[in-house]
Amino acid sequence: MRIVDLRSDTVTSPTADMRRAMAVAEVGDDVYGEDPTVNALEELAASMVGKEAAVFLPSGTMANQAAVLTHTARGDEIIVEHDAHIYWYEAGGLALLAGVQVWPLAGRRGVLDPQAVTAAVRPANIHFPRTSLVCLENTHNRAGGAVWPLDRWDAVTAAVHAAGCAVHLDGARIFNAAVALGVPAARTAAGCDSVMFCLSKGLGAPVGSILAGPREWVQRARRARKVLGGAMRQAGVIAAAGLIALRDMVDRLAEDHEHARRLAAALADLPGIAVRPEEVDTNMVMLETGPAAAGFCSALAARGVKAGFMDAHRVRLVTHKDVSREDVDYAAAAIAAVARESRSA
Numbered sequence: 001m002r003i004v005d006l007r008s009d010t011v012t013s014p015t016a017d018m019r020r021a022m023a024v025a026e027v028g029d030d031v032y033g034e035d036p037t038v039n040a041l042e043e044l045a046a047s048m049v050g051k052e053a054a055v056f057l058p059s060g061t062m063a064n065q066a067a068v069l070t071h072t073a074r075g076d077e078i079i080v081e082h083d084a085h086i087y088w089y090e091a092g093g094l095a096l097l098a099g100v101q102v103w104p105l106a107g108r109r110g111v112l113d114p115q116a117v118t119a120a121v122r123p124a125n126i127h128f129p130r131t132s133l134v135c136l137e138n139t140h141n142r143a144g145g146a147v148w149p150l151d152r153w154d155a156v157t158a159a160v161h162a163a164g165c166a167v168h169l170d171g172a173r174i175f176n177a178a179v180a181l182g183v184p185a186a187r188t189a190a191g192c193d194s195v196m197f198c199l200s201k202g203l204g205a206p207v208g209s210i211l212a213g214p215r216e217w218v219q220r221a222r223r224a225r226k227v228l229g230g231a232m233r234q235a236g237v238i239a240a241a242g243l244i245a246l247r248d249m250v251d252r253l254a255e256d257h258e259h260a261r262r263l264a265a266a267l268a269d270l271p272g273i274a275v276r277p278e279e280v281d282t283n284m285v286m287l288e289t290g291p292a293a294a295g296f297c298s299a300l301a302a303r304g305v306k307a308g309f310m311d312a313h314r315v316r317l318v319t320h321k322d323v324s325r326e327d328v329d330y331a332a333a334a335i336a337a338v339a340r341e342s343r344s345a
């Protein structure tokens with residue numbers, strides 16, 4: 001049976017080029033700053049997102065948490081969109097590690113309103129926590145890979161700075177956003193103080209994320225990485241794959257987006273499930289299944305299609321480099337069969 005894994009783009013395997021580069025990578029002790037491959041990756045990564053400097057970390061979660069630790073003091077408040085990854089999926093790290101409290105704001109498909117952000121920043125008052133940071137997410141995961149329109153992005157980042165706070169961009173899939181908008185990633189990160197992105201998702205590297213920002217700030221973020229236990233030694237072995245991810249794997253994301261649109265179009269008129277093809281901005285398709293999402297996923301798994309359980313009502317399908325056009329068509333047929341079966345059951 002064909003297996004099509006649409007749970008996430010994190011399931012991608014390193015390419016043959018990555019494996020070769022990893023085998024021959026020049027390495028040194030990165031805690032001493034002496035791994036030439038890590039240094040090359042950090043330099044390229046910083047330039048691609050238009051920042052002065054960058055630091056390589058084991059995961060996106062650690063990079064986000066290191067960013068919050070570096071931007072805030074204990075007892076501060078940070079503003080997040082209420083469906084943000086940093087709020088839902090990072091195991092309470094904001095409270096546990098940085099000791100900040102969170103003001104979640106409702107967005108529309110992950111995108112915030114500048115007036116709402118300004119209104120949520122606390123005025124100076126002895127009773128109030130200090131608002132120091134706003135975390136934004138692009139593409140937005142729980143919103144189904146939604147992309148921030150550039151004019152809205154500029155308006156919100158300007159409003160945050162006018163209110164005296166910093167902006168951290170959780171750009172785990174920033175290159176998907178950039179490819180969808182047809183602009184360099186540096187444009188989508190313009191106006192934020194720091195940005196995190198993952199090498200290990202659609203770009204296909206086995207491990208690793210980047211945190212970028214001003215040079216002096218990144219120096220402090222290195223200390224946060226150290227305290228979190230994320231400073232690695234001969235990390236050039238994995239950084240070598242990250243370099244290939246940035247050099248060779250960005251432009252092809254357009255193919256994943258095309259596959260997601262193809263999948264959504266094929267599922268648009270099925271009984272019992274709702275799909276909105278007009279909301280497929282990048283490499284994700286959300287299926288609204290009614291209260292049957294868990295059963296829907298297991299029925300799909302029995303047909304060789306692995307889908308992501310989002311919540312009781314929603315299933316997430318993610319396209320990536322290890323999913324071909326034939327796989328997409330196979331998955332669409334399997335989903336249609338399951339939808340019809342559940343309808344007649």
Ligand SMILES: *Cc1c(COP(=O)(O)O)cnc(C)c1O
Binds near residue numbers: 140141198200
């Ligand atoms: C995957 C993801 C992360 C975390 O990355 P990990 O490497 O899995 O820790 C953070 N933010 C968003 C939006 C993500 O999709």
